[in-house]
Amino acid sequence: MRKHALITAALLLPTAAAFSAGYQLNLQGLRQLAMGGGGTAMPWDASTIFYNPGGLARLTSLQAYASVQFIMPRVEYLNQTTGQTARTTNATFTPFNIYVGGTLKGADRLGFGVGVYTPFGSGTTWDDNWTGRYVTQSIYLQSIFIQPTLSYRISDGVSIGAGIIFATGHTDITRAMPVQNSQGLDGHAELKGKASGMGYNIGISLKASEQLHFGITYRSRVDMRVKDGDVTFSNMPAAIAGNFPNTSFDATLPLPEVLSVGAAWKPLSRFTIQLDFNLVGWKAYDSLAFNYADEVNGSKRTSSPRLYQNRIAARLGGHYQATDALAIMLGAAYDPTPVRDGFVSPDLPDANRIILSAGLSYKLAKSLNLLAAVEYVSSEKRQATYDEAAFGGTYQTKAITPGIGLTYDF
Template sequence: MKNKLLALLGGTLLSASAMAGGYQVNLASQRQIGMGHTGTGIQTGTSSIFFNPGAMSYLRENGVTVGASGLISKIAYRAPEPSGVEAMTDNPLGTPFQLYGVYGINDKLKAGLGIYTPFGSSVNWGDEWSGRFGLNELSLTAIFIQPTLSYQITDQIGVGVGFIYAVGGVNLQRSIPVQNQQGEYGRAELDGNASGIGFNAGIFFQPSEKFSVGLNYRSKVDMEVEGGDATFTVASAVSSRFPAGTQFDARLPLPSTLTLGVGFMPTEALTIAVDASRVGWSAYESLRFDYTAEVNGADFSESARNYEDAYIYRIGAEYKVSDVLALRGGAYYDNSPVMEGYLTPETPDADARGLSVGLGYAVSENFSIDASFLYINKEERTDTGALAGGIAGTYKSVAYIPGIGLNFKF
């Protein structure tokens, strides 16, 4: 059965969905993706705004980085026996991006701005699959805007903190089990903009040229939707149960992340990095929508999620072949926060393994290019989803993620 789902995935053009634990997207820097997305315990350049603001104070030049990934993924589904019906998501290409800029106020104090996309999901199951009354399509976007300050207390210690303002939105569509005269099912669409605030803080310690360590904390951000639009397309005979002009409020937590990172530099050419992260997914207890009017007899809908905190373990390395060329590689293991009985088609999550490679090329003293490629394979998982209003069956996900970044120094 497992080989059958893998064959189904392999024979189809793949497209995007969230491919880290839950709806997290760990694609914050092309250099660091190539190193397994490590970076908390080493100097990462302008992307330290994300990985560890404490290390930003060590930058000796002003810089700007812009990069993006093409998130190409697919989820395969098989219904329980005896039907064994299969389905496949058909999603648009995801394009997580990052933009960082750092400016030195003086030798010890640095100011920076980061704009990046650490959370998101795009899942399209279509209108014909057997779970259409649970979900047809989901789009979740979150863009973090983070002004940051970093100060080098001593030659060995740097600290930094950034304020996060998050903007985004959610669009959820599902079929309604009522039919019109043509036999077409009804449809519900919830669409709204969201925003939230948080912070990112870090400390970086480098006691020698061969060893460094860092600790970084990104806070939880509650994305609040107020006055979103709830649109229902149903047969006229039941339209009174689904009033036009209904609006909704909702809240989606983007969890906190605490990361400890260590860096080893055994030679001038080789850098090895190891990170361990704890992600506070237990903040996601339920998915609730509060309506301004009664919809099918109720003024709210709520489904349990009860995620649990999860860990991510990463290792990566960079080897400088020459003054202009660097080669990179990395791997990670990402625990799923979704407990048994709570799997849903919006995030059919499972423990994941990632393998990455990358390279950096210095075109000149002031301009360089980073390229990366990440492969993610999530374990095949069978679940009833009974505790969360999910769709029983077996799910399997894979992803292929190329990316490119441009770095400017001045």
């Protein structure tokens, strides 16, 4: 008998449906987080470097901004046929934002600054013996974007801005291999690598009147390229380990382009309502391919279709300046899934999401502001399949994300 290649190549290697709605965190500013995630129209603070670079020249001073969020996602899986349920292990991820930017006295038409933020930074880990272990065991993704930004106020009503994005990150994906050793233990594969990419973020901020503000931004697609990531196999039976050499891989994970339009209205001097729409170009996520330096089970490449769809998310928020020191925010959003039925993988069991949020800002001292926000995300219960692996079930995701931050005006 020959040594057989055991598994079809398409099933062999970890694929990642990962950089999807659930992993796009939308946590780049606490005020905006507290208002359902929108902030295109109104330059609230230095975080406008992310939300609308065009708003930076409208800030009245130079500001330093730092925040951290504690995201605690929970995913549950149910298989009605077998009655099995599975839950991801509890974990807390801490995406952060640092912005320094604004205008200087005497040159207040020019805004400048830099933002360091984490648009993707979460993960999912399932039980070692769960029924989907050959599809995914765990996935973790993190990215840090560094964005130097310039902005110019053309007139009282119109300012524009642009920033270049330097992206870096890493990914770590594990899954069980459907081969058992003499103790009955599954083989195990891990793909781990650093990624980098570039992009840009441009925007226009419009102040039609003291009451009415508009904004349009476009954040480009960022192709995160993994070069020379490590592929590591463990627990593989000796008789076939030769087919599964530890090697390196390359892959490209496209982070989608986003076109946002927003409006903010101040019916009262202390009260602002804002509404944002994000058109997210998930269509870029057509397929995901991994290329290996050495043949793994007879193949140097795996590719799997994703066929994501473009989606529009809607975000509504309110901001009430209760006293000179205290402001209160509330918000809600609807974020529809880009993932079609038949492509819903348990590494990211995406579904339409409903978001509720609240927060406050409190002036601690003359130039020092405390920000706090909490966001609650709940997905619909989604019954769907991942046809590539003949895996299906009902999923639900919930996440609660508190965040805290400080701003200091120079």
